[in-house]
Amino acid sequence: MASAESIVDAALAALAGGRVYPDVAPTKVVKPYIVYQSAGGVDETTFDGADTLQNSRMQVVVWATTRAEAATIIQQVRAALTDAPVLGTPIGASVSVYEDDTNLFGSRQDFSIWYQE
Numbered sequence: 001m002a003s004a005e006s007i008v009d010a011a012l013a014a015l016a017g018g019r020v021y022p023d024v025a026p027t028k029v030v031k032p033y034i035v036y037q038s039a040g041g042v043d044e045t046t047f048d049g050a051d052t053l054q055n056s057r058m059q060v061v062v063w064a065t066t067r068a069e070a071a072t073i074i075q076q077v078r079a080a081l082t083d084a085p086v087l088g089t090p091i092g093a094s095v096s097v098y099e100d101d102t103n104l105f106g107s108r109q110d111f112s113i114w115y116q117e
Contacts, residue, residue, distance in 0.1 A: 002115050017030070056112075062107045064105055091109075
C-alpha cells in the first residue's frame with residue numbers, strides 16, 4: 001500500500017546525500033538535509049464513502065550551511081517531485097528561511113501529491 005510519505009521518501013532518497021527524514025532530522029545530522037511532513041491535502045470523501053485516490057499537501061524543507069546550497073537542493077526536490085512517477089504539483093514557489101538558533105539556511109516548498117491508497 002502506497003503512502004504519501006513512502007512516495008516522497010523514495011523520490012528524494014538520492015538528494016542531500018540521502019539525508020531525507022520525515023518530520024524532524026536526527027540530532028547533529030550532517031548538513032545539508034531534507035525534512036518533509038504532510039500538511040493536509042484534499043479529502044475526496046463523498047456520500048459513497050472514502051475514495052482510494054488520496055491527496056497529500058507535502059511540505060518539504062531543505063536545510064544547508066549556505067543559501068546557495070539550499071536553493072540548489074530545493075530545485076532538485078522540485079524536479080524530483082514533479083517528474084514521473086510522482087507528478088506532484090507545486091503549491092506556490094519556494095520560500096527562503098534562516099534559523100538563528102542553528103545558523104542554517106533553508107528553502108521550503110509545498111507540493112500536492114495524488115496517490116492510490
